[in-house]
Amino acid sequence: INAEYGKQWYQRRVRGELPSVLTSNFNVNVNKSAISGHSMGGHGALICALKNPGKYKCVSVFAPIANPSECPWGIKAFTGYLGENKGAWKQCDATYLAKDYDGPKLEILLDQGEDDPYLNDKQLLPENLQNSCAGNKLLSLNLRKQPGYDHGYYFISSFIEEHFTFMAKHIC
Numbered sequence: 001i002n003a004e005y006g007k008q009w010y011q012r013r014v015r016g017e018l019p020s021v022l023t024s025n026f027n028v029n030v031n032k033s034a035i036s037g038h039s040m041g042g043h044g045a046l047i048c049a050l051k052n053p054g055k056y057k058c059v060s061v062f063a064p065i066a067n068p069s070e071c072p073w074g075i076k077a078f079t080g081y082l083g084e085n086k087g088a089w090k091q092c093d094a095t096y097l098a099k100d101y102d103g104p105k106l107e108i109l110l111d112q113g114e115d116d117p118y119l120n121d122k123q124l125l126p127e128n129l130q131n132s133c134a135g136n137k138l139l140s141l142n143l144r145k146q147p148g149y150d151h152g153y154y155f156i157s158s159f160i161e162e163h164f165t166f167m168a169k170h171i172c
Contacts, residue, residue: 014048034167036060038156039118043068046094046108046129053103057170060109060163062156063116066129067095073123095125098132098139108133108141109166111159113149 022028035056037045042064049056068074069089078089090096112119112126119126126143133141149155 029171032057032171034058034060034171036163036167037064038062039151040065042066042110043094047092047097049106049108050094050097050101051091053101053106056106058107058109058167060167062111062159062163063113063118063124063151064094064110064126064129065124066110067093067125069093069096070128071123071125072121095128095132098129098136101136101138103138105138105140107166107170108139109163110141110143111155111163112143112145113151113155114145114147115149116151116155118151 019030019033023030033056035045035048036059037043038061042061043066045059045061046064046066049059065071065074068078069086074089074093078092082088082092110126110129112124116124118124130141130143133139146155146159149158
């Protein structure tokens with residue numbers, strides 16, 4: 001797999017086919033969409049919203065890899081997929097995209113378990129995203145640190161209803 005294939009897959013599947021399948025099979029208003037994800041999918045949700053201003057009314061994420069250009073997992077992945085040019089990495093990193101976001105006001109709800117081993121291993125770096133959002137008046141990040149929770153199913157299941165309520169506030 002290479003960067004160009006990944007970009008084409010994203011364009012074809014996530015931005016093209018998925019909305020078509022949803023609108024064909026469900027009563028969905030694509031002009032009132034929210035996006036959500038967990039871990040790597042949380043980072044994907046963040047970059048989808050930040051790279052497509054106005055497409056999503058809000059973002060809901062659980063323990064996202066918030067700054068892959070600066071964490072061991074992300075450095076390995078970006079080097080493999082995007083090469084050594086760290087400038088190209090910034091176009092795929094939510095923390096850098098948040099600094100330059102210039103779209104409609106966007107609210108982000110981010111829940112992070114305080115006992116998440118990936119947080120403690122500096123793989124997630126939500127504080128870097130928080131700093132970027134704080135410097136951009138168009139972004140409102142609500143970072144909620146949840147004591148006693150890790151990275152898994154119980155963490156998500158404990159807070160998913162609040163995330164649904166948050167998204168519903170923006171799209172209903």
